[in-house]
Amino acid sequence: MLSAEIKDKYELVVGLEVHAQLLTQSKMYNSDSTEYGNMPNTNISVITLGHPGTLPKVNKKAVEFAMKMGIACESEINRTNIFARKNYFYPDLPKGYQITQDKGPICKGGKVYITLNGEEKSIAITRIHMEEDAGKSMHLAGEVDTLVDFNRAGVPLIEIVSEPDMRSSEEAYAYLAEIKRLVRYLDICDGNMEEGSLRCDANISVMLKGSDTFGKKVEVKNMNSFRNVARAIEHEFERQIQMIEAGEDIPSETRTFDATTGTTSSMRSKEDLNDYRYFPEPDLSPVLISEEWLQSVRSEMPSLPRELFKRFVNEYGLPDYDAGVLTDSKEIALYFEELCQKTKNYKAASNWMMGPVKSYLNELTLHISDFPISPAQLAELIALIDEGKVNFSVASQKIYPVMIEQNGKTPLQIAEDLNLIQESDEGSIRPIIEQVIAANSAKVEEYRAGKKGLLGMFMGQVMKQSQGKADPKVASKILTELLEN
Amino acid sequence: MEKFLSFDEIKKSLENRETDCKSIVNYYLNNIKTKAHLNAFVEVYEQSALQKAEEIDQKLALGKAGKLAGMVLGIKDVLCLAGHTVNASSKILEGFESQFTSTAVQRLIDQDAIIIGRLNCDEFGMGSSNENTVHGKVLNDLDNTRVPGGSSGGSAVAVQANLCTVSLGTDTGGSVRQPAAFTGLVGTKPTYSRVSRHGLIAYASSFDTIGVFSRNVKDNARVMETIAGPDDFDSTASRKPVPNYSELLHFGKPVKIAYLKETINSSALQPKIKENTLEVLDRLKKEGHEVDEVNFPLLDYVLPTYYILTTAEASSNLSRFDGVKFGYRTPNAHNLESMYKLTRSEGFGEEVKRRIMLGTFVLSASYYDAYFTKAQKVRRLIKNFTEDLLNKYDYIIMPTTPTTAFKFGEHSNDPVAMYLEDLFTVQASVSGVPAISIPNGKDEKGLPIGLQIMANSFKEADLYAFAEYLSASN
Numbered sequence: 001m002l003s004a005e006i007k008d009k010y011e012l013v014v015g016l017e018v019h020a021q022l023l024t025q026s027k028m029y030n031s032d033s034t035e036y037g038n039m040p041n042t043n044i045s046v047i048t049l050g051h052p053g054t055l056p057k058v059n060k061k062a063v064e065f066a067m068k069m070g071i072a073c074e075s076e077i078n079r080t081n082i083f084a085r086k087n088y089f090y091p092d093l094p095k096g097y098q099i100t101q102d103k104g105p106i107c108k109g110g111k112v113y114i115t116l117n118g119e120e121k122s123i124a125i126t127r128i129h130m131e132e133d134a135g136k137s138m139h140l141a142g143e144v145d146t147l148v149d150f151n152r153a154g155v156p157l158i159e160i161v162s163e164p165d166m167r168s169s170e171e172a173y174a175y176l177a178e179i180k181r182l183v184r185y186l187d188i189c190d191g192n193m194e195e196g197s198l199r200c201d202a203n204i205s206v207m208l209k210g211s212d213t214f215g216k217k218v219e220v221k222n223m224n225s226f227r228n229v230a231r232a233i234e235h236e237f238e239r240q241i242q243m244i245e246a247g248e249d250i251p252s253e254t255r256t257f258d259a260t261t262g263t264t265s266s267m268r269s270k271e272d273l274n275d276y277r278y279f280p281e282p283d284l285s286p287v288l289i290s291e292e293w294l295q296s297v298r299s300e301m302p303s304l305p306r307e308l309f310k311r312f313v314n315e316y317g318l319p320d321y322d323a324g325v326l327t328d329s330k331e332i333a334l335y336f337e338e339l340c341q342k343t344k345n346y347k348a349a350s351n352w353m354m355g356p357v358k359s360y361l362n363e364l365t366l367h368i369s370d371f372p373i374s375p376a377q378l379a380e381l382i383a384l385i386d387e388g389k390v391n392f393s394v395a396s397q398k399i400y401p402v403m404i405e406q407n408g409k410t411p412l413q414i415a416e417d418l419n420l421i422q423e424s425d426e427g428s429i430r431p432i433i434e435q436v437i438a439a440n441s442a443k444v445e446e447y448r449a450g451k452k453g454l455l456g457m458f459m460g461q462v463m464k465q466s467q468g469k470a471d472p473k474v475a476s477k478i479l480t481e482l483l484e485n
Numbered sequence: 486m487e488k489f490l491s492f493d494e495i496k497k498s499l500e501n502r503e504t505d506c507k508s509i510v511n512y513y514l515n516n517i518k519t520k521a522h523l524n525a526f527v528e529v530y531e532q533s534a535l536q537k538a539e540e541i542d543q544k545l546a547l548g549k550a551g552k553l554a555g556m557v558l559g560i561k562d563v564l565c566l567a568g569h570t571v572n573a574s575s576k577i578l579e580g581f582e583s584q585f586t587s588t589a590v591q592r593l594i595d596q597d598a599i600i601i602g603r604l605n606c607d608e609f610g611m612g613s614s615n616e617n618t619v620h621g622k623v624l625n626d627l628d629n630t631r632v633p634g635g636s637s638g639g640s641a642v643a644v645q646a647n648l649c650t651v652s653l654g655t656d657t658g659g660s661v662r663q664p665a666a667f668t669g670l671v672g673t674k675p676t677y678s679r680v681s682r683h684g685l686i687a688y689a690s691s692f693d694t695i696g697v698f699s700r701n702v703k704d705n706a707r708v709m710e711t712i713a714g715p716d717d718f719d720s721t722a723s724r725k726p727v728p729n730y731s732e733l734l735h736f737g738k739p740v741k742i743a744y745l746k747e748t749i750n751s752s753a754l755q756p757k758i759k760e761n762t763l764e765v766l767d768r769l770k771k772e773g774h775e776v777d778e779v780n781f782p783l784l785d786y787v788l789p790t791y792y793i794l795t796t797a798e799a800s801s802n803l804s805r806f807d808g809v810k811f812g813y814r815t816p817n818a819h820n821l822e823s824m825y826k827l828t829r830s831e832g833f834g835e836e837v838k839r840r841i842m843l844g845t846f847v848l849s850a851s852y853y854d855a856y857f858t859k860a861q862k863v864r865r866l867i868k869n870f871t872e873d874l875l876n877k878y879d880y881i882i883m884p885t886t887p888t889t890a891f892k893f894g895e896h897s898n899d900p901v902a903m904y905l906e907d908l909f910t911v912q913a914s915v916s917g918v919p920a921i922s923i924p925n926g927k928d929e930k931g932l933p934i935g936l937q938i939m940a941n942s943f944k945e946a947d948l949y950a951f952a953e954y955l956s957a958s959n
Binding site for chain 2: 046049050051052053054055056057058085087089091094095096097146148275277279282283284285
């Protein structure tokens with residue numbers, strides 16, 4: 001084991017390459033379906049299979065998705081997009097080359113913001129480019145030959161390459177989480193790392209703290225969850241420090257992560273690397289992005305999580321924690337946004353979202369799109385509380401469950417039906433309180449002797465006697481007044 | 486008796502009810518059998534051609550036939566036709582049947598042209614003699630000891646020997662024009678991107694074009710105007726409208742013609758070809774056209790540029806032939822790597838392997854800038870020079886080839902000598918401009934000489950009109 005003292009001498013340097021499978025209906029260079037989960041080799045055509053004489057054609061939607069990611073990352077959008085061939089032989093690669101972008105990716109530069117321990121940091125993006133996915137080799141039990149499923153071959157991908165800007169596994173985790181959140185907000189990728197729609201390779205090196213030159217980097221592949229990316233980085237950090245401490249050279253190599261042991265092992269050295277012989281794809285004309293096209297894509301951009309977070313904090317006065325939870329998913333954030341158009345009690349709205357709404361969704365593992373109460377209805381319920389007609393616990397425990405059943409009645413109607421409108425009239429609350437005080441004379445003595453904590457007990461009695469209808473504010477005021485006398 | 490030597494003649498015979506499509510097809514089928522030794526056809530679609538002929542005869546009777554009804558056509562073995570084998574003259578595509586039809590061929594079928602068969606060629610269009618083919622060499626009908634040129638040798642001989650009315654070839658560096666010159670035919674390479682490449686088995690994507698062989702300019706123009714134009718399957722195909730070339734053959738005004746000093750003075754040029762070319766230039770001068778000699782200092786760089794870029798593209802285009810999905814797979818492999826290596830070693834011919842190796846080399850990381858990048862720059866220079874010249878002059882004239890048809894085996898052991906055959910044709914390919922080869926007399930042995938005319942991009946109409954004018958006075 002590495003001592004904390006030695007570990008503390010070194011700094012970790014991480015850059016990530018993230019592949020995101022785009023949610024287009026058809027493939028990157030032809031009209032075959034991209035639907036997931038179909039029978040092997042059904043989403044194919046002569047073009048996907050690379051039959052002689054076939055030619056690719058660029059999917060405009062995929063270009064727009066890539067543009068959206070670039071706009072979200074504040075990248076420079078390349079107006080003349082040339083594609084390139086990356087040549088290598090593998091059975092799942094039908095043409096013997098992948099059509100990708102080499103020089104001149106669609107997005108250059110840019111940044112992704114992450115927040116760790118309340119501090120914001122930006123991770124620079126080197127580039128985002130478009131390319132096509134390969135098929136899948138399958139080794140079936142009892143089958144001698146390797147079989148290939150080409151359904152995935154040609155599915156559009158973007159590759160998002162970061163600068164080596166991350167300094168801890170937590171930052172890498174936060175970066176990935178942010179990428180996932182962005183692609184989901186943009187609706188361009190479902191962001192599911194376990195199913196492979198988001199894939200990540202990590203370039204990891206270590207250097208002495210304060211050094212201005214990076215160590216030799218190692219590329220790690222085959223991590224199928226955010227957690228495993230973090231584990232692989234932690235492992236590499238220690239492994240590389242140990243090597244340096246032992247006076248060994250760190251070879252430039254590609255390593256693979258084993259999730260069961262949490263360790264990495266060598267796949268191939270960089271010297272064995274394929275020479276991919278990139279050159280401009282002559283079968284595709286350059287895709288030109290006009291100002292009009294860029295503007296129209298820009299105009300379709302949704303609000304992004306960081307923007308919403310800032311609005312929630314600055315305009316709605318919410319704590320960072322609330323804003324973070326509410327912007328975690330686009331749908332929740334949009335619901336909340338709509339809710340805030342109907343009520344000005346933003347903190348109450350936030351409490352409702354993070355309390356009753358979330359727990360209902362979590363309990364039934366529902367998505368917010370399946371939530372039966374509209375933002376307008378929820379706002380009415382909040383208004384009912386604000387007007388003093390019901391209190392929060394009555395609203396959440398008695399009215400809210402009825403609203404979920406969608407009987408078409410307003411919160412006010414439900415409250416009236418169930419006789420839940422609270423008493424805020426002093427004249428009707430006072431007798432109840434007088435009763436409670438009369439019935440608990442011993443406790444009243446104790447209270448007057450200094451045991452102020454008994455106030456809660458008295459309030460409980462009052463609420464019970466009034467069947468929860470007494471306005472707590474009014475009741476509390478009268479109660480204190482009578483007890484103090 | 487030779488007949489059906491032009492589509493005009495066929496049309497007239499059909500109009501006068503002297504013949505019908507079925508008789509025309511039978512006539513060609515008979516010729517194909519008689520001339521089987523030429524080895525032009527790899528496969529003859531006898532039944533389907535006859536059946537199609539009957540259908541078109543019925544359409545003709547109803548007055549509903551397409552504009553190419555009566556035209557019988559052969560297609561090079563690199564053009565796809567649904568439900569038919571296509572091999573690119575390679576063992577590696579043994580038994581491969583295409584599931585779709587190339588756009589060019591489909592457009593001809595749509596106009597009721599009849600496809601009579603598939604024509605021999607050099608493997609993947611790589612060659613200048615039609616000797617590099619799994620189907621066996623093609624003989625020049627004029628002298629069976631001589632090559633027909635390549636790579637579209639079968640397409641040339643099929644028209645030369647009157648085995649079909651016209652034929653489709655492909656021209657990447659001269660593969661239509663050179664065999665047209667060697668067989669005394671009209672052969673065109675259109676502007677790059679003028680004809681969709683969908684269904685054309687690629688050799689070098691940024692050079693490949695589909696061209697036409699015919700006995701006369703008008704038939705050539707007819708086929709070209711039918712196959713040209715935009716295509717959803719080929720995003721590189723030009724969207725420019727296509728004029729009706731065959732109706733624009735009238736040529737009246739004086740024009741400006743350039744000839745390149747370096748081509749006419751090339752040491753590789755056969756004297757009789759030089760003489761015939763100069764005679765044409767003289768005549769044009771006398772007929773009131775401006776004819777200027779122009780320097781072309783880049784001539785020496787044209788072939789190296791062409792071979793670097795085409796082999797680079799070919800090395801990648803031919804990667805899909807790996808034994809995994811279709812075509813030939815070696816029976817001798819014991820693992821994945823040996824499957825790849827043996828399949829490709831056994832499946833490709835020598836010339837194709839040479840070009841794959843060359844292309845892989847020039848694209849490799851250590852040599853990329855020295856070769857590929859530099860060749861791209863020189864290509865730009867040649868293209869700019871050619872286009873600038875064609876902005877000043879209407880046409881560039883030069884011999885199509887340095888020699889007339891040579892003997893089999895003459896260049897077999899010397900690839901560079903073989904590559905020199907393309908010396909004059911690759912300029913148009915590197916530049917993307919259209920070019921045509923028309924017959925220009927014969928040499929002392931009676932072998933045809935070709936005259937090449939180049940015009941600026943998308944000036945096919947002008948090119949055809951000028952070629953028609955020159956042919957008429959020849």
